[in-house]
Amino acid sequence: MLTFSISHYNWNLIGHEWAVTALARDIHTGRLRHAYLIAGPAGVGKRTLATAFVQALLCKQANAPCGECRACKLIAHGGHPDVIGVAPVVSGKIIKTEKIVIDRIRELIRTLSLKPVEADRRIALVTNFETANEEAANAFLKTLEEPPGNAILILTTDQPEALLPTIVSRCEPINLRPLPTAVIQNALIERWSVPAERAELLAHLASGRLGWAVNAASDGDVLERREGRLNELRNLLSATRTARFAYAETLARDRDALRETLELWLGWWRDVLLIASSATTQPVNIDQVESLRRAAQKTGLDTAAKAVEAVQRTLSLLTRNANARLALEVLLLDLPRT
Numbered sequence: 001m002l003t004f005s006i007s008h009y010n011w012n013l014i015g016h017e018w019a020v021t022a023l024a025r026d027i028h029t030g031r032l033r034h035a036y037l038i039a040g041p042a043g044v045g046k047r048t049l050a051t052a053f054v055q056a057l058l059c060k061q062a063n064a065p066c067g068e069c070r071a072c073k074l075i076a077h078g079g080h081p082d083v084i085g086v087a088p089v090v091s092g093k094i095i096k097t098e099k100i101v102i103d104r105i106r107e108l109i110r111t112l113s114l115k116p117v118e119a120d121r122r123i124a125l126v127t128n129f130e131t132a133n134e135e136a137a138n139a140f141l142k143t144l145e146e147p148p149g150n151a152i153l154i155l156t157t158d159q160p161e162a163l164l165p166t167i168v169s170r171c172e173p174i175n176l177r178p179l180p181t182a183v184i185q186n187a188l189i190e191r192w193s194v195p196a197e198r199a200e201l202l203a204h205l206a207s208g209r210l211g212w213a214v215n216a217a218s219d220g221d222v223l224e225r226r227e228g229r230l231n232e233l234r235n236l237l238s239a240t241r242t243a244r245f246a247y248a249e250t251l252a253r254d255r256d257a258l259r260e261t262l263e264l265w266l267g268w269w270r271d272v273l274l275i276a277s278s279a280t281t282q283p284v285n286i287d288q289v290e291s292l293r294r295a296a297q298k299t300g301l302d303t304a305a306k307a308v309e310a311v312q313r314t315l316s317l318l319t320r321n322a323n324a325r326l327a328l329e330v331l332l333l334d335l336p337r338t
Contacts, residue, residue, distance in 0.1 A: 010064075010066065010067065011052040012052065012067060013052060014179070014187045014191070014210055015179040015183055016045055016049060016176055016179075019038075019176060023036075023049075024056065027057060032057075033152075033172040034147040034151070034152060035147065035152070035153040035172065036053070036153070036155070036171055036172045037155045037156075037157065037160065037163075037167075037168060037172065037174065038050055038154065038155065038157075038174045038176065039156070039157050039158075039160040039173065040176030040178075041176075041207070041208070042209065043213075044176045044179070044210070045179075045209075045210055046127075046156040046176060047211075048211065050127075051075060051076065051125075053154065054075050054080075054125060054154065055067070055075050055076070057121070057123060057152065058075065058083070058119045058121075059071050071118070071119070081118055082116045082117055082119040082121070082122045083124075083125060084111050084112065084122065084123070085125045086108050086124065086125070086126040087127045087128065088100050088128050089101065098131050098255075098256075099132070099133050099136075100129065100131050101133060102133065102136045102139055106139065108124055108140075109139065112124060112143070112151045113148060115150075120150070122150060122151045123154065124154065125154050126140075126153070127156045128158065129155040129156065129157045129167075130158060130160075130162040130163060130319070137164055141170075144167060145170065155167075155171060159319050160173075162320070178208015181208070182203075183210075184202075184203040184208070184209075185199050185200055185203035188203060188213055192214060192218075194217045198217070201287055202216050202217055204285075205267075229260075229265075230264060230268060230285075230288070230291075232247070233264075233268060236332065236335065237335060237338045238337065241333070244329075244332040244333070245329055248325055248328040248329045251328060252325035252328050255318070258324055259318060262314060262315050263315070266308065266312065267284045267285060268288070269307045269308045270284070271283035271284055271292045273301070273305055275293055276299070276300060276304045306336075307334075307336065310331050310335065314328065314330070
């Protein structure tokens with residue numbers, strides 16, 4: 001009986017060893033599923049894992065994925081003729097949205113029906129599938145029900161709950177979990193040469209998402225934007241209803257900024273709740289402890305808990321494509337006044 005170990009594979013990943021082992025086992029035993037669904041928070045490593053999986057499938061070297069052969073390099077740069085990538089497209093001038101549309105799925109289905117050019121199979125890599133509109137999702141479902149014999153379909157999603165249950169049930173699930181803070185901190189220092197103090201802060205703020213931490217380490221504006229959005233939250237708590245509604249109108253125009261802002265707010269309110277409950281767990285916002293303590297003293301345990309619930313509810317509504325402005329207005333009415 002073969003025993004599989006992460007040390008057998010050169011997938012160049014930090015963490016998620018169990019996922020690498022499971023996917024490598026499928027390759028080496030020849031028991032590949034026709035479809036895989038890689039799910040997890042944004043920045044947790046879904047795309048990195050999916051790319052390494054595709055390389056492992058098409059690399060012909062004994063230590064696949066070798067990362068050096070023609071196939072591995074083409075896949076890394078998105079240029080392999082037998083790997084069809086589908087990603088959301090941005091539309092809208094005032095309120096920008098990202099969607100996977102029916103035309104892209106039809107093109108994908110047509111391409112999958114063709115013979116491979118270089119490899120022995122074709123692979124579809126569809127990222128952020130939660131953005132697929134109804135037509136696109138239903139068209140893709142038909143492909144899952146009757147998959148091409150020489151194709152493997154790989155989906156990634158930040159929000160598996162937003163997918164059709166019939167799509168989820170036809171895929172092999174790979175649910176990535178957040179990485180430990182210490183793993184991210186060490187990786188930032190050792191692999192990306194991030195100064196120790198900055199690495200500690202980013203590792204805590206990442207909430208287990210190494211990809212987010214790496215991007216933040218290379219983007220000098222990340223911490224500045226974060227500070228600005230937390231200041232906006234603190235100012236809103238003492239703002240009038242008119243000011244809150246004006247803020248909602250502005251923020252709702254950019255869904256990416258809206259979601260990022262709400263996730264920051266959620267982390268902040270969770271930290272307030274931790275401190276209000278006298279928990280021993282270290283807050284995520286380790287550089288905001290004094291501000292968090294003042295907020296905990298002003299709001300108290302019950303109010304902080306209600307604020308957490310309100311932000312979570314709003315994020316859930318946005319996942320279901322609710323009206324962003326109305327959802328944000330309701331949230332701002334629910335937040336306490338201090």
